[in-house]
Amino acid sequence: QNVAAESMSKINKGWWDSPYPSQFDSSQLTNKLDFVLVQGNKLVDESGKQVIFRGMNIADPDKLLREGQWSEKLFKEVKAWGANVVRLPIHPVSWQGHGKDAYFKLIDQAIIWANAQQMYIIIDWHSIGYLPVELFQHSMYDTTMKxxxxxxKDIAFRYTGVSTVAVYELFNEPTDQGGRAGKANWLEWKAFNEELIDIIYAHDKKVIPLVAGFNWAYDLRPIQQNPVDRQGIAYTAHPYPQKAKPSVKSKENYFILWDQVWGFAAKDYPIIATELGWVNADGKGAHIPVINDGSYGPQIIEFMEDRNISWVAWIFDPDWSPTMISDWDYTPTQQGAFFKNEMQKHQ
Amino acid sequence: QNVAAESMSKINKGWWDSPYPSQFDSSQLTNKLDFVLVQGNKLVDESGKQVIFRGMNIADPDKLLREGQWSEKLFKEVKAWGANVVRLPIHPVSWQGHGKDAYFKLIDQAIIWANAQQMYIIIDWHSIGYLPVELFQHSMYDTTMKxxxxxxKDIAFRYTGVSTVAVYELFNEPTDQGGRAGKANWLEWKAFNEELIDIIYAHDKKVIPLVAGFNWAYDLRPIQQNPVDRQGIAYTAHPYPQKAKPSVKSKENYFILWDQVWGFAAKDYPIIATELGWVNADGKGAHIPVINDGSYGPQIIEFMEDRNISWVAWIFDPDWSPTMISDWDYTPTQQGAFFKNEMQKHQ
Amino acid sequence: QNVAAESMSKINKGWWDSPYPSQFDSSQLTNKLDFVLVQGNKLVDESGKQVIFRGMNIADPDKLLREGQWSEKLFKEVKAWGANVVRLPIHPVSWQGHGKDAYFKLIDQAIIWANAQQMYIIIDWHSIGYLPVELFQHSMYDTTMKxxxxxxKDIAFRYTGVSTVAVYELFNEPTDQGGRAGKANWLEWKAFNEELIDIIYAHDKKVIPLVAGFNWAYDLRPIQQNPVDRQGIAYTAHPYPQKAKPSVKSKENYFILWDQVWGFAAKDYPIIATELGWVNADGKGAHIPVINDGSYGPQIIEFMEDRNISWVAWIFDPDWSPTMISDWDYTPTQQGAFFKNEMQKHQ
Ligand SMILES: [Mg+2]
Ligand SMILES: [Mg+2]
Ligand SMILES: [Mg+2]
Ligand SMILES: [Mg+2]
Ligand SMILES: [Mg+2]
Incomplete structure (x- = not known):
């Protein structure tokens, strides 16, 4: 008589009953949004009309939930500021801690709420470091290749064919931290991005994989010789004000440097600058490379609008710097007021 | 004075006292079974006589334990049905959850109980997916290269020289799910199997490593050009009824397709089809690729017996499909009755 | 109204508040110790004077803490025995279990206590196995490449510029256990060591990375053809008495074998033998390869001193074999008394 087995036999559900994953139920959506796809160096809707994304990052949904700020009200406010896209920076630490199934519920809500406002979603795997050696800048970005x-694989399966989910940003900010996190190698990084794109495309061809370069998603020069060898993708850049270092800080000099390092790519590919923003030197959370006196705002917008570059400001949150709001009454900061105005111009 | 240390000093055992692993104690066995080894394309016993395995899968031992069905009675019934081999499908999720040391106790029992019935054991690492990229079909199959x-390494050490444990099935069903789980590459997969075989052989040369091909262990064609470069191994196939898709469903057409994709290998290597079986379209747990009206049974058996292919039906369990029993009174299902008769012919 | 969010909003700190790691505060140190660096095949201080390390291993700090033996008293006793260096064997299992932040506090204490006695520290990642395939000799050595x-990365950041921390021993004892833990490949191992050295040097150039060869850190012959391609490093050897197997056990024959397998390297590189020691066949914890009648002691010391090889005896602990003390009153064992005398000669 196996006593252990007897007592365990009362458990009538086991790991073998764990269901297969399910897909997002699109019947929950209010609006039919066009798919956004790549055509040459443009993003276009289903009628072939150019789409320029202008929008904002919100904080990690898990943070917003923990703070009591996760609600449709947030998405309505984001829309009221003029955004047509919302970026969700999903940190590995919160993905792991919250649990996949529960986290999917948050993303589902974001999609439903964004769709109701006719806004698109960018899903961003928000890690910083050099993934091929699995070294990261901080434990909240800690993840693995696997x-x-x-x-x-799981995201692409769940949101297959959901047009509201327009962009998959494969890895937020690749960097080897000057060697402290390994030695970044473009061909290795390019190959890994291609591997991820193939996994996504095996599930869903109507989505835009978004690829970042080194130096915290600033430097796209390696694609001049070795572009990512897949169709239908876009590139990102995070052109914070202190990334370019002209000897004389004129608009012309910034434009020259921006063009050299990432802007050039807009001639051949759609570019979505998924993080940008600034704070004054004495402002909340001021740190390299985001410090600026405000002259950066009009310059970077002129640069991007001239080149049909989409942009997503960082960040519609009162805690994470550079902030766009100073409180949960959504009071705009200096950059918040600026980007709000720029978005509203295009409504 | 270090207060933390003082209070911790009461613990007089620590991680440094954790013993080295121990080996299975063969004195617990009732019968001396011959080692089964590879000779050309045959399995043979110690006198060189051909061995054909005909037997059944039971469920994961951890499942059986949790359900109160883990007992010698089960092994006696399996023997009564005519089996000379039992396959243990060890799911990564149950290996992890049960814990290595406790799981070894289950395997030990299986060996003792099987040996008492003069049956052999196949240990099967029951994962499904493409291991080199560590993507899997379901979380219960989730594992790593490491x-x-x-x-x-641990299994080969523990069961070194135990003849009852005849076969190590390295990885149940390799598949990249049509690209959704990466891109399967035969040379990569072959090399990894060789690496595992080397680790096993460094412990124990008198055991048969069993290698699977892609398409959920169905397709062995790559070994025509690139066989696994190790001696003493066998190949497996899981030829469920809907894997071959002849335009006209005649026995002859099935035989042609089976020969093309996996049966050909029986000319050069021992083959052990470690999963096969069917269920009617309206039967319990019917799903692709196991649905069949019953015509499959006699055909696949004729095909295998003609070629001296060993076979292990899936599965002597009332829950997992295709079932061979409909309840824990061991009432045979349609396929259960069929395979029972086939096994008993050879007793 | 999101009730879950409401109740979670009371948590006002989250994963996003987790601070960045901090560096060791050197103002806690009593003495200014010279940096020790590599010059040709010598270790030298800042004035270029040769340094020979002669010292001892203590147990894993986590073990000592749990036993109530973690205190400055221990370091004073080590100094009283004549040591100028202390090696900290940090086992992966204790690093994982204790937690990084808490473990840093232990290392900080070791540095402060060693510095007060003008002793240097060797930090040793105390694993045994073949890391490129992530197989290990025992679960307490279980780790990953990542x-x-x-x-x-974390150690090099925290102790940047701390001269007391002189040596980083990258991996205690590489071995494939004769194939049971994979197949060791020198070029693969060399490349991984270079990768670790680059990560360390990106943080701190004034530290000595210490590299081990296969056969449990005994065999340095591969560096004759393929030395580790980095400057400023040293090699280690763990020449326990039964590693060399001369047919006639004469001093001359041991010297020949030691020179062939590892001693030769002292002509070109600094060597630090970070483990050595013996116990009688009937002594506590006697096991291959540490058994010896005591003749080994004077021989290995003569061999090393002739060649300016630094050495660190294993181990100033009453439990771990071969022991140097028989109790926590620090009563010397046979080898303890011998090495104590050898260290004190040089005080
Ligand atoms: Mg979509
Ligand atoms: Mg950022
Ligand atoms: Mg065996
Ligand atoms: Mg199966
Ligand atoms: Mg140092």
Missing amino acids: ETRTFW | ETRTFW | ETRTFW
Whole structure:
């Protein structure tokens, strides 16, 4: 008589009953949004009309939930500021801690709420470091090759054919931290991005994989010789004000440097600058490379609008710097007021 | 004075006292079974006589334990049905959850109970997916390269020289799910199997490593050009009824397709079809690729018996499909009655 | 109204508030110790004077803490025995279990206590196995490539510029256990060591990375053809008495074998033998390869002193074999008394 077995036999559900994952139920959506796809160096809707994304990052949904700020009200406010896209920076630490199934519920809500406002969603795997050696800038960005592949497999499966989910930003900010996090190698990084894109495309061809370069998603020069060898993708850049370092800080000099390092790519590919923004030197959370006196705002917008570059400001949150709001009454900061006005111009 | 240390000093055992692993104690066995080894394309016993395995899968031992069905009675019934081999499908999720040391106790029991009935054991690392990129079909199959190597290192050490444990099935069903789980590459997969075989052989040369091909262990064609470069191994196939898709469903057409994709290998290597079976379209757990009206049974058996292919039906369990029993009174299902008769013919 | 969010909003700190790691505060140190650096095949201080390390291993700090033996008293006793260096064997299992932040506090204490006695510290990642395939000799040595890189990134950051921390021993004892833990490949191992050295040097150039060869850190012959391609490093050897197996056990024959396998390297590189020691066949914890009648002691010391090889005896602990003390009153064992005398000669 196996006593252990007897007592365990009362458990009538086991790991073998764990269901297969399910897909997002699009019948929950209010609006039919066009798919956004790549055509040459443009993003276009289903009628072939150019789409320029102008929008904002919100904080990690798990943070917003913990703070009592996760609600449709937030998405309505984002829309009221003029955004047509919302970026969700999903940190590995919160993905792991919240649990995949529960986290999907948050993303589902974001999609439903964004769709109701006719806004698109960018899903961003928000890690910083050099993934091929699995070294990261901080424990909240800690992940693995395996987890990253699995994340995109699971996301691509769940949101297959959901037009509101327009962009998959494969890895937020690749950097080897000047060697402290390994030695970044473009061909290795390019190959890994291609592997992720293939996994996504095996599930869903109507989505835009978004690829970042080194130096915290600033430097796209390696694609001049070795572009990512897949169709239908876009590139990102995070052109914070202190990334370019002209000897004389004129608009012309910034434009020259921006063009050299990432802007050039807009001639051949759609570019979505998924993080940008600034704060004054004495402002909340001021840190390199985001410090600026405000002259940056009009310059970077002129640069991007001239080149049909989409942009997503960082960040519609009162805690994470550079902030766009100073409180949960959505009071705009200096950059918040600026980007709000720029978005509203295009409504 | 270090207060923390003082209070911790009461713990007089620590991680440094954790013992080295121990080996299975063969004195617990009732019968001396011949080692089964590879000779050309045959399995043979110690006198050189051909051995054909005909037997059944039971469920994961952890499942059986939790359900109160883990007992010698089960093994006696399996023997009564005519089996000479039992396959243990060890799911990564149950290996992890049960814990290595406790799981070894289950395997030990299986060996003792099987040996008492003069049956052999196949240990199967029951994962599904493409291991080199660590993507899997379901979370219950989730494992890593490291865990898989460690599993075989630990298993090979524990059961060194135990003849009852005849076969190590390295990885149940390799598949990239049509690209959704990466891109399967035969040379990469072959090399990894060779690495596992080397680890096993460094412990134990008198055991048969069993290698699977892609398409959920169906397709062995790559071994025509690139066989696994190790001696003493066998190949497996899981030829469920809907894997071959002849335009006209005649026995002859099935035989042609089976020969093309996996049966050909029986000319050069021992083959052990470690999963096969069917269920009617309206039967319990009917799903692709196991649905059949019953015509499959006699055909696949004729095909295998003609070629001296060993076979292990899926599965002597009332829950997992295709079932061979409909309840824990061991009432045979349609396929259960069929395979029972086929096994008993050879008793 | 999101009730879950409401109740979670009371949590006003989250993962996003987790601070960045901080560096060791050197103002806690009593003495200014010279940096020790590599010059040709010598270790030298800042004035270029040769340094020979002669010292001892203590147990894993986590073990000592749990036993109530973690205190400055221990370091004073080590100094009283004549040591100028202390090696900290940090086992992966204790690093994982204790937690990084808490473990840093232990290392900080070790540095402060060693510095007060004008002794240097060797930080040793105390694993045994073949890391490129992540197979290990025992679960207490279980780690990963990722964890090992992260360990050295974190250690190198925290102790940047701390001269007391003189040596980083990258991986205690590499071995494939004769194939049971994979197949060791020198070029693969060399490349991984170079990768770790680059990560360390990106943080701190004034530290000595210490590299081990296969056969449990005994065999340095591969560096004759393929030395580790980095400057400023040293090699280690763990020449326990039964590693060399001369047919006639004469001093001359041991010297020949030692020179062939590892001693030769002292002509070109600094060597630090970070483990050595013996116990009688009937002594506590006697096991291959540490058994010896005591003749080994004077021989290995003569061999090393002739060649300016630094050495660190294993181990100033009453439990771990070969022991140097038989109790926590620090009563010397046979080898303890011998090495104590050898160290005190040079005080
Ligand atoms: Mg979509
Ligand atoms: Mg950022
Ligand atoms: Mg065996
Ligand atoms: Mg199956
Ligand atoms: Mg130092």
